[in-house]
Amino acid sequence: MDYLHLTVELIVGFVALFLMTKILGKTQFAQITPFDFISALILGEMVGNAIFDESVTIWKILFAIIVWGVLIFSIEILSQKVQGIRGFLEGKPSIMINKGKIDYSALKKNKLDLNQLQTLVREKGCFSLHEIEYALLETDGTISVLLKHQYDVPTNKDLNITDKQVRLPVSIILDGQLEKDNLHMAGFDEEWLKKQLSNYNIHKYSDVLYAEWRADEHRFYVSTY
Known part of the structure:
Protein backbone atom coordinates (compact mmCIF):
# COMPACT_ATOMS: atom_id res chain seq x y z
CA MET A 1 0.00 0.00 0.00
CA ASP A 2 1.24 3.44 -0.92
CA TYR A 3 2.52 5.14 2.27
CA LEU A 4 1.09 8.52 1.27
CA HIS A 5 -2.34 6.98 0.71
CA LEU A 6 -2.13 5.19 4.09
CA THR A 7 -1.13 8.42 5.82
CA VAL A 8 -4.08 10.28 4.30
CA GLU A 9 -6.50 7.52 5.34
CA LEU A 10 -5.13 7.52 8.90
CA ILE A 11 -5.51 11.29 9.18
CA VAL A 12 -9.01 11.25 7.70
CA GLY A 13 -10.05 8.36 9.95
CA PHE A 14 -8.64 10.06 13.03
CA VAL A 15 -10.34 13.39 12.30
CA ALA A 16 -13.66 11.72 11.44
CA LEU A 17 -13.65 9.63 14.64
CA PHE A 18 -12.68 12.64 16.74
CA LEU A 19 -15.48 14.77 15.31
CA MET A 20 -18.01 11.94 15.63
CA THR A 21 -17.08 11.35 19.26
CA LYS A 22 -17.41 15.07 20.02
CA ILE A 23 -20.84 15.11 18.38
CA LEU A 24 -22.05 11.99 20.20
CA GLY A 25 -20.97 13.36 23.57
CA LYS A 26 -18.73 12.48 26.49
CA THR A 27 -20.37 9.12 27.14
CA GLN A 28 -18.32 7.69 24.27
CA PHE A 29 -15.19 8.49 26.29
CA ALA A 30 -16.50 7.35 29.64
CA GLN A 31 -18.19 4.24 28.16
CA ILE A 32 -20.86 4.49 30.86
CA THR A 33 -23.15 1.85 29.36
CA PRO A 34 -22.66 -1.42 27.47
CA PHE A 35 -24.23 0.22 24.41
CA ASP A 36 -21.76 3.14 24.47
CA PHE A 37 -18.87 0.71 24.96
CA ILE A 38 -19.89 -1.42 21.96
CA SER A 39 -20.45 1.68 19.84
CA ALA A 40 -16.98 3.01 20.57
CA LEU A 41 -15.38 -0.37 19.81
CA ILE A 42 -17.19 -0.77 16.50
CA LEU A 43 -16.33 2.75 15.34
CA GLY A 44 -12.64 2.15 16.04
CA GLU A 45 -12.66 -1.32 14.50
CA MET A 46 -14.51 -0.06 11.45
CA VAL A 47 -11.89 2.55 10.69
CA GLY A 48 -8.99 0.22 11.55
CA ASN A 49 -10.11 -2.50 9.16
CA ALA A 50 -10.99 -0.04 6.41
CA ILE A 51 -7.60 1.68 6.51
CA PHE A 52 -5.68 -1.52 5.78
CA ASP A 53 -8.08 -2.76 3.13
CA GLU A 54 -6.83 -1.38 -0.18
CA SER A 55 -10.22 -1.84 -1.82
CA VAL A 56 -11.85 0.58 0.63
CA THR A 57 -11.66 4.26 -0.32
CA ILE A 58 -11.56 7.26 1.99
CA TRP A 59 -15.13 8.12 1.00
CA LYS A 60 -16.34 4.68 2.04
CA ILE A 61 -14.64 5.12 5.42
CA LEU A 62 -16.36 8.48 5.93
CA PHE A 63 -19.70 7.10 4.77
CA ALA A 64 -19.47 4.15 7.21
CA ILE A 65 -18.55 6.44 10.11
CA ILE A 66 -21.37 8.88 9.33
CA VAL A 67 -24.02 6.15 8.96
CA TRP A 68 -22.93 4.44 12.18
CA GLY A 69 -22.78 7.79 13.96
CA VAL A 70 -26.31 8.68 12.83
CA LEU A 71 -27.57 5.31 14.09
CA ILE A 72 -25.93 5.80 17.50
CA PHE A 73 -27.18 9.39 17.75
CA SER A 74 -30.73 8.33 16.81
CA ILE A 75 -30.79 5.59 19.42
CA GLU A 76 -29.43 7.98 22.08
CA ILE A 77 -32.20 10.46 21.28
CA LEU A 78 -34.77 7.66 21.30
CA SER A 79 -33.61 6.46 24.72
CA GLN A 80 -33.98 10.01 26.05
CA LYS A 81 -37.50 10.37 24.66
CA VAL A 82 -38.85 6.86 25.32
CA GLN A 83 -38.26 5.79 28.90
CA GLY A 84 -39.44 2.24 28.27
CA ILE A 85 -36.41 1.25 26.17
CA ARG A 86 -33.87 3.11 28.32
CA GLY A 87 -33.33 0.19 30.65
CA PHE A 88 -32.85 -2.22 27.74
CA LEU A 89 -30.22 -0.05 26.04
CA GLU A 90 -28.41 1.37 29.05
CA GLY A 91 -29.03 -1.32 31.65
CA LYS A 92 -30.13 -0.83 35.25
CA PRO A 93 -28.20 -0.73 38.53
CA ASP A 152 -20.52 6.53 57.91
CA VAL A 153 -18.57 9.80 57.93
CA PRO A 154 -20.36 12.59 59.84
CA THR A 155 -21.43 15.63 57.84
CA ASN A 156 -21.03 19.30 58.71
CA LYS A 157 -24.71 19.30 59.61
CA ASP A 158 -24.17 16.43 62.05
CA LEU A 159 -21.36 18.38 63.70
CA ASN A 160 -23.37 21.64 63.72
CA ILE A 161 -20.68 23.46 61.75
CA THR A 162 -21.73 26.89 60.49
CA ASP A 163 -22.63 27.04 56.81
CA LYS A 164 -19.97 28.44 54.49
CA GLN A 165 -20.23 29.15 50.78
CA VAL A 166 -18.44 26.54 48.71
CA ARG A 167 -16.46 27.80 45.72
CA LEU A 168 -14.41 26.06 43.07
CA PRO A 169 -10.64 26.66 43.07
CA VAL A 170 -9.47 28.54 39.98
CA SER A 171 -6.35 27.47 38.07
CA ILE A 172 -4.32 30.59 37.25
CA ILE A 173 -1.10 29.11 35.81
CA LEU A 174 -0.67 25.69 34.20
CA ASP A 175 2.72 24.44 33.00
CA GLY A 176 4.13 27.96 33.00
CA GLN A 177 1.26 29.36 30.92
CA LEU A 178 -1.06 32.07 32.23
CA GLU A 179 -4.79 31.23 32.07
CA LYS A 180 -6.07 34.75 31.43
CA ASP A 181 -9.75 33.83 31.32
CA ASN A 182 -9.49 32.11 34.68
CA LEU A 183 -7.59 35.05 36.14
CA HIS A 184 -10.32 37.48 35.08
CA MET A 185 -13.04 35.07 36.22
CA ALA A 186 -11.47 35.12 39.67
CA GLY A 187 -11.73 38.91 39.60
CA PHE A 188 -8.03 39.77 39.34
CA ASP A 189 -5.58 41.21 36.83
CA GLU A 190 -1.95 40.52 36.00
CA GLU A 191 -0.69 43.23 38.35
CA TRP A 192 -2.29 41.38 41.25
CA LEU A 193 -0.84 38.08 40.01
CA LYS A 194 2.68 39.47 39.70
CA LYS A 195 2.45 40.81 43.23
CA GLN A 196 1.37 37.41 44.51
CA LEU A 197 4.23 35.68 42.68
CA SER A 198 6.75 38.19 44.01
CA ASN A 199 5.82 37.06 47.52
CA TYR A 200 7.30 33.71 46.52
CA ASN A 201 10.29 35.36 44.85
CA ILE A 202 8.96 34.35 41.42
CA HIS A 203 9.21 36.82 38.54
CA LYS A 204 8.29 34.73 35.48
CA TYR A 205 5.22 32.66 34.69
CA SER A 206 7.45 30.04 33.09
CA ASP A 207 8.93 29.25 36.52
CA VAL A 208 5.52 28.17 37.82
CA LEU A 209 4.29 24.61 37.38
CA TYR A 210 0.85 25.26 38.87
CA ALA A 211 -0.87 28.15 40.62
CA GLU A 212 -4.43 28.42 41.86
CA TRP A 213 -6.67 30.81 43.76
CA ARG A 214 -8.87 29.44 46.55
CA ALA A 215 -11.68 31.94 47.05
CA ASP A 216 -13.13 30.04 50.01
CA GLU A 217 -9.79 30.37 51.85
CA HIS A 218 -8.73 33.68 50.27
CA ARG A 219 -5.36 32.14 49.55
CA PHE A 220 -3.06 31.85 46.56
CA TYR A 221 -1.16 28.58 46.09
CA VAL A 222 1.95 28.11 43.95
CA SER A 223 3.99 25.05 42.92
CA THR A 224 7.24 25.54 41.01
CA TYR A 225 9.20 23.11 38.90
Whole structure:
Protein backbone atom coordinates (compact mmCIF):
# COMPACT_ATOMS: atom_id res chain seq x y z
CA MET A 1 0.00 0.00 0.00
CA ASP A 2 1.24 3.44 -0.92
CA TYR A 3 2.52 5.14 2.27
CA LEU A 4 1.09 8.52 1.27
CA HIS A 5 -2.34 6.98 0.71
CA LEU A 6 -2.13 5.19 4.09
CA THR A 7 -1.13 8.42 5.82
CA VAL A 8 -4.08 10.28 4.30
CA GLU A 9 -6.50 7.52 5.34
CA LEU A 10 -5.13 7.52 8.90
CA ILE A 11 -5.51 11.29 9.18
CA VAL A 12 -9.01 11.25 7.70
CA GLY A 13 -10.05 8.36 9.95
CA PHE A 14 -8.64 10.06 13.03
CA VAL A 15 -10.34 13.39 12.30
CA ALA A 16 -13.66 11.72 11.44
CA LEU A 17 -13.65 9.63 14.64
CA PHE A 18 -12.68 12.64 16.74
CA LEU A 19 -15.48 14.77 15.31
CA MET A 20 -18.01 11.94 15.63
CA THR A 21 -17.08 11.35 19.26
CA LYS A 22 -17.41 15.07 20.02
CA ILE A 23 -20.84 15.11 18.38
CA LEU A 24 -22.05 11.99 20.20
CA GLY A 25 -20.97 13.36 23.57
CA LYS A 26 -18.73 12.48 26.49
CA THR A 27 -20.37 9.12 27.14
CA GLN A 28 -18.32 7.69 24.27
CA PHE A 29 -15.19 8.49 26.29
CA ALA A 30 -16.50 7.35 29.64
CA GLN A 31 -18.19 4.24 28.16
CA ILE A 32 -20.86 4.49 30.86
CA THR A 33 -23.15 1.85 29.36
CA PRO A 34 -22.66 -1.42 27.47
CA PHE A 35 -24.23 0.22 24.41
CA ASP A 36 -21.76 3.14 24.47
CA PHE A 37 -18.87 0.71 24.96
CA ILE A 38 -19.89 -1.42 21.96
CA SER A 39 -20.45 1.68 19.84
CA ALA A 40 -16.98 3.01 20.57
CA LEU A 41 -15.38 -0.37 19.81
CA ILE A 42 -17.19 -0.77 16.50
CA LEU A 43 -16.33 2.75 15.34
CA GLY A 44 -12.64 2.15 16.04
CA GLU A 45 -12.66 -1.32 14.50
CA MET A 46 -14.51 -0.06 11.45
CA VAL A 47 -11.89 2.55 10.69
CA GLY A 48 -8.99 0.22 11.55
CA ASN A 49 -10.11 -2.50 9.16
CA ALA A 50 -10.99 -0.04 6.41
CA ILE A 51 -7.60 1.68 6.51
CA PHE A 52 -5.68 -1.52 5.78
CA ASP A 53 -8.08 -2.76 3.13
CA GLU A 54 -6.83 -1.38 -0.18
CA SER A 55 -10.22 -1.84 -1.82
CA VAL A 56 -11.85 0.58 0.63
CA THR A 57 -11.66 4.26 -0.32
CA ILE A 58 -11.56 7.26 1.99
CA TRP A 59 -15.13 8.12 1.00
CA LYS A 60 -16.34 4.68 2.04
CA ILE A 61 -14.64 5.12 5.42
CA LEU A 62 -16.36 8.48 5.93
CA PHE A 63 -19.70 7.10 4.77
CA ALA A 64 -19.47 4.15 7.21
CA ILE A 65 -18.55 6.44 10.11
CA ILE A 66 -21.37 8.88 9.33
CA VAL A 67 -24.02 6.15 8.96
CA TRP A 68 -22.93 4.44 12.18
CA GLY A 69 -22.78 7.79 13.96
CA VAL A 70 -26.31 8.68 12.83
CA LEU A 71 -27.57 5.31 14.09
CA ILE A 72 -25.93 5.80 17.50
CA PHE A 73 -27.18 9.39 17.75
CA SER A 74 -30.73 8.33 16.81
CA ILE A 75 -30.79 5.59 19.42
CA GLU A 76 -29.43 7.98 22.08
CA ILE A 77 -32.20 10.46 21.28
CA LEU A 78 -34.77 7.66 21.30
CA SER A 79 -33.61 6.46 24.72
CA GLN A 80 -33.98 10.01 26.05
CA LYS A 81 -37.50 10.37 24.66
CA VAL A 82 -38.85 6.86 25.32
CA GLN A 83 -38.26 5.79 28.90
CA GLY A 84 -39.44 2.24 28.27
CA ILE A 85 -36.41 1.25 26.17
CA ARG A 86 -33.87 3.11 28.32
CA GLY A 87 -33.33 0.19 30.65
CA PHE A 88 -32.85 -2.22 27.74
CA LEU A 89 -30.22 -0.05 26.04
CA GLU A 90 -28.41 1.37 29.05
CA GLY A 91 -29.03 -1.32 31.65
CA LYS A 92 -30.13 -0.83 35.25
CA PRO A 93 -28.20 -0.73 38.53
CA SER A 94 -28.26 -3.98 40.52
CA ILE A 95 -28.32 -4.19 44.32
CA MET A 96 -25.43 -6.39 45.47
CA ILE A 97 -25.85 -5.73 49.19
CA ASN A 98 -29.36 -4.99 50.49
CA LYS A 99 -29.88 -3.86 54.10
CA GLY A 100 -26.49 -5.24 55.07
CA LYS A 101 -27.05 -8.67 53.47
CA ILE A 102 -25.16 -9.85 50.39
CA ASP A 103 -27.54 -10.84 47.59
CA TYR A 104 -25.96 -13.99 46.20
CA SER A 105 -28.49 -14.31 43.38
CA ALA A 106 -27.65 -10.77 42.21
CA LEU A 107 -23.94 -11.65 42.25
CA LYS A 108 -24.56 -14.70 40.05
CA LYS A 109 -26.82 -12.76 37.69
CA ASN A 110 -24.14 -10.10 37.14
CA LYS A 111 -21.29 -12.67 36.87
CA LEU A 112 -19.61 -11.20 39.95
CA ASP A 113 -17.83 -13.17 42.68
CA LEU A 114 -17.07 -12.10 46.24
CA ASN A 115 -13.42 -11.32 45.48
CA GLN A 116 -14.47 -8.93 42.70
CA LEU A 117 -17.07 -7.37 44.98
CA GLN A 118 -14.44 -6.81 47.66
CA THR A 119 -12.13 -5.20 45.12
CA LEU A 120 -14.86 -2.83 43.93
CA VAL A 121 -15.85 -1.71 47.43
CA ARG A 122 -12.19 -1.24 48.43
CA GLU A 123 -11.91 1.24 45.57
CA LYS A 124 -14.59 3.20 47.42
CA GLY A 125 -12.50 3.18 50.60
CA CYS A 126 -14.48 0.45 52.33
CA PHE A 127 -12.46 -2.60 53.46
CA SER A 128 -15.22 -4.61 55.13
CA LEU A 129 -18.45 -5.85 53.55
CA HIS A 130 -19.93 -5.87 57.04
CA GLU A 131 -19.81 -2.03 57.11
CA ILE A 132 -22.06 -1.69 54.05
CA GLU A 133 -25.82 -1.16 54.24
CA TYR A 134 -26.36 -0.93 50.46
CA ALA A 135 -24.07 -1.58 47.48
CA LEU A 136 -25.27 -0.98 43.92
CA LEU A 137 -23.49 -2.21 40.80
CA GLU A 138 -23.90 0.63 38.30
CA THR A 139 -24.37 0.28 34.56
CA ASP A 140 -20.74 1.28 33.90
CA GLY A 141 -19.38 -1.56 36.07
CA THR A 142 -18.48 0.60 39.08
CA ILE A 143 -20.11 0.21 42.48
CA SER A 144 -21.82 2.76 44.71
CA VAL A 145 -21.70 2.19 48.46
CA LEU A 146 -23.91 3.44 51.29
CA LEU A 147 -22.34 2.63 54.65
CA LYS A 148 -24.17 1.65 57.79
CA HIS A 149 -24.88 4.55 60.12
CA GLN A 150 -22.19 3.69 62.67
CA TYR A 151 -19.51 3.49 59.97
CA ASP A 152 -20.52 6.53 57.91
CA VAL A 153 -18.57 9.80 57.93
CA PRO A 154 -20.36 12.59 59.84
CA THR A 155 -21.43 15.63 57.84
CA ASN A 156 -21.03 19.30 58.71
CA LYS A 157 -24.71 19.30 59.61
CA ASP A 158 -24.17 16.43 62.05
CA LEU A 159 -21.36 18.38 63.70
CA ASN A 160 -23.37 21.64 63.72
CA ILE A 161 -20.68 23.46 61.75
CA THR A 162 -21.73 26.89 60.49
CA ASP A 163 -22.63 27.04 56.81
CA LYS A 164 -19.97 28.44 54.49
CA GLN A 165 -20.23 29.15 50.78
CA VAL A 166 -18.44 26.54 48.71
CA ARG A 167 -16.46 27.80 45.72
CA LEU A 168 -14.41 26.06 43.07
CA PRO A 169 -10.64 26.66 43.07
CA VAL A 170 -9.47 28.54 39.98
CA SER A 171 -6.35 27.47 38.07
CA ILE A 172 -4.32 30.59 37.25
CA ILE A 173 -1.10 29.11 35.81
CA LEU A 174 -0.67 25.69 34.20
CA ASP A 175 2.72 24.44 33.00
CA GLY A 176 4.13 27.96 33.00
CA GLN A 177 1.26 29.36 30.92
CA LEU A 178 -1.06 32.07 32.23
CA GLU A 179 -4.79 31.23 32.07
CA LYS A 180 -6.07 34.75 31.43
CA ASP A 181 -9.75 33.83 31.32
CA ASN A 182 -9.49 32.11 34.68
CA LEU A 183 -7.59 35.05 36.14
CA HIS A 184 -10.32 37.48 35.08
CA MET A 185 -13.04 35.07 36.22
CA ALA A 186 -11.47 35.12 39.67
CA GLY A 187 -11.73 38.91 39.60
CA PHE A 188 -8.03 39.77 39.34
CA ASP A 189 -5.58 41.21 36.83
CA GLU A 190 -1.95 40.52 36.00
CA GLU A 191 -0.69 43.23 38.35
CA TRP A 192 -2.29 41.38 41.25
CA LEU A 193 -0.84 38.08 40.01
CA LYS A 194 2.68 39.47 39.70
CA LYS A 195 2.45 40.81 43.23
CA GLN A 196 1.37 37.41 44.51
CA LEU A 197 4.23 35.68 42.68
CA SER A 198 6.75 38.19 44.01
CA ASN A 199 5.82 37.06 47.52
CA TYR A 200 7.30 33.71 46.52
CA ASN A 201 10.29 35.36 44.85
CA ILE A 202 8.96 34.35 41.42
CA HIS A 203 9.21 36.82 38.54
CA LYS A 204 8.29 34.73 35.48
CA TYR A 205 5.22 32.66 34.69
CA SER A 206 7.45 30.04 33.09
CA ASP A 207 8.93 29.25 36.52
CA VAL A 208 5.52 28.17 37.82
CA LEU A 209 4.29 24.61 37.38
CA TYR A 210 0.85 25.26 38.87
CA ALA A 211 -0.87 28.15 40.62
CA GLU A 212 -4.43 28.42 41.86
CA TRP A 213 -6.67 30.81 43.76
CA ARG A 214 -8.87 29.44 46.55
CA ALA A 215 -11.68 31.94 47.05
CA ASP A 216 -13.13 30.04 50.01
CA GLU A 217 -9.79 30.37 51.85
CA HIS A 218 -8.73 33.68 50.27
CA ARG A 219 -5.36 32.14 49.55
CA PHE A 220 -3.06 31.85 46.56
CA TYR A 221 -1.16 28.58 46.09
CA VAL A 222 1.95 28.11 43.95
CA SER A 223 3.99 25.05 42.92
CA THR A 224 7.24 25.54 41.01
CA TYR A 225 9.20 23.11 38.90
